Amino acid sequence: MxxxxxxxxxxxxxxxxxxxxxxxxxxxxxxxxxxxxxxxxxxxxxxxxxxxxxxxxxxxxxxxAAASSAVADQPEPEQSVPDLAYVSEGSEESDSPNVGVTEGLVWGKLDDSGFERLLFDLFRRFPRYQNVEWLTHTRAPDRGRDLSAERVIVDDGGTTRTERVLIQAKHWKTKSVGPVDICTTLAPMPLWEPPVIRGLIIATSGRFTADAVALAEKHNNDGKLPYLELWPDSRLEALLANHPDLVSRHGLRRQ
Known part of the structure; x- marks a missing residue:
């Protein structure tokens, strides 16, 4: 040296x-x-x-935690990912930008535990997710996982396989998820293997910054594992549009 x-x-x-x-x-x-x-x-x-x-x-x-906090304390650019229309699997596309979207969900009615419970209930409804488990207590030290599931993948040749997916809940109403938040979520992934983690879903009741989206795209384009999926509030609202009973049960409907 x-x-x-x-x-x-x-x-x-x-x-x-x-x-x-x-x-x-x-x-x-x-x-x-x-x-x-x-x-x-x-x-x-x-x-x-x-x-x-x-x-x-x-x-x-x-x-x-201290390292990520030190970087995150710098002022964030005032930009976030724009809302994109999302058509859930099996539905037909439409010219309307609001197809399938439950508009105006009141995310503020949920606390952190309630948001995780909502995700747990939602993933259990998906036919191609199985063995959904709640891994940690709410507000446990954030090591990049809240829920675990097996995603079932079926190809046109009739082959069926499963891959392990982790889901992290970020119930952030006043702050967008930035690139540092994604990095600190990715870093401890090896601690939860084996089996290999093929996918990481970061679901937020807010938004992702443009830099966070760019980082996730580069990570995926480089072929790195786990494959990153960013689910902002707009995607969750589109998915929940197919499950209005969950919206009512969790008190998210605007009065």
């Missing part, structure tokens, strides 16, 4: 108003020459989250 280098950082604003960390390296302090910049790097939320993931994989961050 070398003697290290001198470096400084500062937080700057990108053209779109989002935060960037600008890191400037000045070379080794043992050099006799005049101190001058030798290299500059800039990190946005996506690249910072990837760097954090690398540190976590290398076991260089002992306190996961």
């Amino acid at each position: 070398d003697d290290g280098i001198d470096a400084e950082y500062r937080v700057i604003r990108d053209a779109d108003g989002s935060n960037l960390v600008h890191l400037t390296a000045f070379g080794s302090s043992s050099r006799g020459s005049t101190r001058k910049s030798s290299q500059s790097l800039q990190f946005d939320r996506t690249t910072a989250a990837e760097l954090l993931r690398i540190f976590l994989e290398a076991d260089l961050v002992s306190d996961l």
